[in-house]
Amino acid sequence: MGQRKSGHVTLLDIASASGFSVSTVSIVLSEAPLSLNVAATTRAHIRTIAQQLGYHPDAYARSLRRRSTQTIGILAFDLSDPFCIPIMRGIQEGVNAAGYLPLLMDAQTQRKLFDSYLHMILERRAEGVIVIASWVFEETNLLGDIRKNNVPILIVGRDLVARGISSILVDNEAGGALATRHLAELGHRNIAVIRGPQEMCDSEPRWTGIRKVAAQCGMHLDERLVLELPGLAGPASGFEGGVRFAKQMLATGCHFTAVLAFDDLTALGVVRGLAESGLRVPEDCSVMGFDDVLPAEVATPAMTTIRQPLREMGLEAAERVLQAIRSVPGKAEKARLHKTNPELVVRMSTAPPSRTIATKKPKRRART
Amino acid sequence: MGQRKSGHVTLLDIASASGFSVSTVSIVLSEAPLSLNVAATTRAHIRTIAQQLGYHPDAYARSLRRRSTQTIGILAFDLSDPFCIPIMRGIQEGVNAAGYLPLLMDAQTQRKLFDSYLHMILERRAEGVIVIASWVFEETNLLGDIRKNNVPILIVGRDLVARGISSILVDNEAGGALATRHLAELGHRNIAVIRGPQEMCDSEPRWTGIRKVAAQCGMHLDERLVLELPGLAGPASGFEGGVRFAKQMLATGCHFTAVLAFDDLTALGVVRGLAESGLRVPEDCSVMGFDDVLPAEVATPAMTTIRQPLREMGLEAAERVLQAIRSVPGKAEKARLHKTNPELVVRMSTAPPSRTIATKKPKRRART
DNA sequence: AACACCGGTTCAAACGTTTGAATCAATATA
DNA sequence: TATATTGATTCAAACGTTTGAACCGGTGTT
Numbered sequence: 094m095g096q097r098k099s100g101h102v103t104l105l106d107i108a109s110a111s112g113f114s115v116s117t118v119s120i121v122l123s124e125a126p127l128s129l130n131v132a133a134t135t136r137a138h139i140r141t142i143a144q145q146l147g148y149h150p151d152a153y154a155r156s157l158r159r160r161s162t163q164t165i166g167i168l169a170f171d172l173s174d175p176f177c178i179p180i181m182r183g184i185q186e187g188v189n190a191a192g193y194l195p196l197l198m199d200a201q202t203q204r205k206l207f208d209s210y211l212h213m214i215l216e217r218r219a220e221g222v223i224v225i226a227s228w229v230f231e232e233t234n235l236l237g238d239i240r241k242n243n244v245p246i247l248i249v250g251r252d253l254v255a256r257g258i259s260s261i262l263v264d265n266e267a268g269g270a271l272a273t274r275h276l277a278e279l280g281h282r283n284i285a286v287i288r289g290p291q292e293m294c295d296s297e298p299r300w301t302g303i304r305k306v307a308a309q310c311g312m313h314l315d316e317r318l319v320l321e322l323p324g325l326a327g328p329a330s331g332f333e334g335g336v337r338f339a340k341q342m343l344a345t346g347c348h349f350t351a352v353l354a355f356d357d358l359t360a361l362g363v364v365r366g367l368a369e370s371g372l373r374v375p376e377d378c379s380v381m382g383f384d385d386v387l388p389a390e391v392a393t394p395a396m397t398t399i400r401q402p403l404r405e406m407g408l409e410a411a412e413r414v415l416q417a418i419r420s421v422p423g424k425a426e427k428a429r430l431h432k433t434n435p436e437l438v439v440r441m442s443t444a445p446p447s448r449t450i451a452t453k454k455p456k457r458r459a460r461t
Numbered sequence: 462m463g464q465r466k467s468g469h470v471t472l473l474d475i476a477s478a479s480g481f482s483v484s485t486v487s488i489v490l491s492e493a494p495l496s497l498n499v500a501a502t503t504r505a506h507i508r509t510i511a512q513q514l515g516y517h518p519d520a521y522a523r524s525l526r527r528r529s530t531q532t533i534g535i536l537a538f539d540l541s542d543p544f545c546i547p548i549m550r551g552i553q554e555g556v557n558a559a560g561y562l563p564l565l566m567d568a569q570t571q572r573k574l575f576d577s578y579l580h581m582i583l584e585r586r587a588e589g590v591i592v593i594a595s596w597v598f599e600e601t602n603l604l605g606d607i608r609k610n611n612v613p614i615l616i617v618g619r620d621l622v623a624r625g626i627s628s629i630l631v632d633n634e635a636g637g638a639l640a641t642r643h644l645a646e647l648g649h650r651n652i653a654v655i656r657g658p659q660e661m662c663d664s665e666p667r668w669t670g671i672r673k674v675a676a677q678c679g680m681h682l683d684e685r686l687v688l689e690l691p692g693l694a695g696p697a698s699g700f701e702g703g704v705r706f707a708k709q710m711l712a713t714g715c716h717f718t719a720v721l722a723f724d725d726l727t728a729l730g731v732v733r734g735l736a737e738s739g740l741r742v743p744e745d746c747s748v749m750g751f752d753d754v755l756p757a758e759v760a761t762p763a764m765t766t767i768r769q770p771l772r773e774m775g776l777e778a779a780e781r782v783l784q785a786i787r788s789v790p791g792k793a794e795k796a797r798l799h800k801t802n803p804e805l806v807v808r809m810s811t812a813p814p815s816r817t818i819a820t821k822k823p824k825r826r827a828r829t
Numbered sequence: 830a831a832c833a834c835c836g837g838t839t840c841a842a843a844c845g846t847t848t849g850a851a852t853c854a855a856t857a858t859a
Numbered sequence: 860t861a862t863a864t865t866g867a868t869t870c871a872a873a874c875g876t877t878t879g880a881a882c883c884g885g886t887g888t889t
Contacts, residue, residue: 102609116848125847147610154845155846157522158845160874175543194581213520241515242517332759361761388756392761483876484840522844528844
């Protein structure tokens with residue numbers, strides 16, 4: 094079954110083909126310090142043979158012997174969330190630069206897969222682990238094992254400092270504030286808000302930011318227009334939620350000129366819901382998202398949103414674990430929280446409020 | 462530097478803690494056939510100790526000895542392309558079911574990274590490789606090395622059968638035909654087409670399918686309305702291309718009632734371009750995409766498109782390499798091409814042609 | 830009493846590398 | 860001439876597993 098038996102070329106093959114010992118071949122091909130002592134002709138000879146045999150060192154044997162794998166595990170809770178990709182790329186950039194190899198896994202929102210991949214990461218002796226948990230993420234008891242084997246771990250997208258794990262996430266309160274201030278400056282006074290699910294740590298601070306600025310600007314937050322996404326379903330469900338809530342808001346008959354959605358997908362759902370009720374964005378109602386993922390950018394009208402510096406967060410994450418790895422003996426430094434700065438991206442989905450009320454009768458026939 | 466030295470628990474640790482030999486411990490923990498011979502009390506004892514020490518077998522040592530890594534390399538040319546995700550998931554599903562571990566890598570459209578990751582895959586002794594090459598993909602000479610080490614390889618999203626590599630991709634001609642027929646049935650007679658870049662193997666057959674059905678249905682394909690995306694830029698550039706081409710089409714003054722875009726992102730670009738010229742979709746002009754990725758689904762109006770059975774393609778890919786792995790001794794079976802069936806997904810971006818000409822003067826002010 | 834058998838356990842070699850120490854011939858130093 | 864130095868190469872042990880073969884004390888068969 095194991096197909097290496099027949100397959101791969103080893104040092105021994107090259108040794109016998111070249112007439113030198115395995116040691117010499119190893120020294121040459123791995124460019125060990127000792128290779129300076131090896132005759133230039135020998136070096137060349139060995140290299141040629143290796144080349145033409147298509148030799149690639151066996152990472153398993155090498156790591157076993159060297160007692161180092163140069164590997165960082167990246168475990169994404171849901172890689173289909175566009176949110177993950179830039180983070181992941183930032184991480185890659187960081188670890189590659191340090192000569193580390195990222196070991197990428199996608200738990201597909203399944204707790205079972207998450208655990209099993211965490212196992213894998215441990216068994217593969219990753220020297221550090223970065224978890225990307227964009228959505229609801231139940232903690233696993235494996236985190237204990239990780240610590241027991243003292244592998245540095247870090248999480249981005251969730252605050253687990255309380256559990257002793259360094260975390261990186263956007264400053265949600267600032268983000269919520271930024272969004273609200275943008276609407277206020279456009280002249281909106283009556284806004285609807287779709288909050289994130291309770292299970293997500295982003296939800297609360299974002300809401301706080303919104304409330305503070307709203308109060309400060311004299312905006313009205315009608316509680317009938319403050320809805321909350323359910324937590325159980327996956328990230329894609331944000332869209333459905335947006336559609337449903339938009340209609341629900343209109344049904345209340347309350348006056349509003351803008352909707353602040355929890356994230357971009359929800360915002361896109363709101364746009365759809367409004368459209369199905371015959372309302373246009375931004376003419377009849379402004380809509381804002383959060384995150385700045387691809388679908389928000391390519392939608393028409395392009396979505397005004399709050400960008401998370403995802404790539405930078407990934408980079409930061411990489412640097413943090415690498416640093417933790419380098420200083421292992423000094424044992425775990427205290428878990429720290431790192432907040433990054435969100436940024437307002439103004440596009441086409443927001444505009445000054447129109448004189449017409451959002452709940453007035455549809456002007457065009459609804460599209461189903 | 463290598464932090465395992467201090468870190469991980471080994472069989473030896475458990476052996477000395479339990480008083481049994483390393484062999485016995487290994488036999489128990491790896492559930493080898495011999496473990497039936499081990500006294501039940503011994504088994505329990507060893508297991509408990511392993512548990513409480515947080516033991517995880519070292520995949521490196523194990524694979525080295527077993528001469529099998531149970532690993533499949535997945536190399537995506539650009540994981541930020543939403544197209545890749547479902548394929549990747551299909552693959553995962555397939556390999557997981559067979560007890561294999563996917564080794565996922567993202568080349569980020571960079572040739573250099575692609576090569577270096579292919580190296581990694583070889584060094585990590587993946588027993589098979591699946592390449593997901595959604596976009597332009599220059600072949601690398603490393604493919605030779607892969608064969609030299611006789612690792613089965615397969616590519617999805619590109620036809621490399623000519624180079625002796627089994628390939629899986631959608632039946633593009635059928636897809637093009639499907640799209641065209643849909644527009645014909647709605648009553649469109651004058652359509653504009655945005656072809657894919659020449660470098661992509663999807664472009665030509667898709668165009669063939671379009672031409673055949675167009676001829677068959679008596680549709681007019683004005684050559685001034687047939688444009689071609691440039692090939693050098695990345696997938697994200699499809700959007701820009703769509704925006705630009707939409708305006709270009711309008712500028713020709715030619716009559717058209719629908720646009721058939723190469724892929725969903727391009728189609729979204731077209732929608733934007735039309736909107737910026739004051740035209741609505743689908744009232745003033747229908748637009749179709751291809752692929753059925755997330756942004757197409759959550760846009761408003763939702764995009765009518767041709768779905769590729771991506772997940773199934775991934776699954777198929779997994780099964781194919783696994784089968785190839787199982788039958789190594791029988792040497793490489795002939796490289797085969799597998800075409801999957803596309804499917805029409807009718808949403809809101811297409812409608813019967815309006816009586817007004819697409820090129821008539823804008824009705825609303827343009828949005829910039 | 831000699832033998833085979835069996836349950837339970839351990840020996841020892843192997844997987845493909847790396848690397849500190851050893852070897853050995855040749856040259857330089859005392 | 861004996862001794863150190865150097866340059867080029869090899870020895871051999873080790874990394875943490877797995878596993879075929881060996882061991883060993885006991886019971887059952889003849």
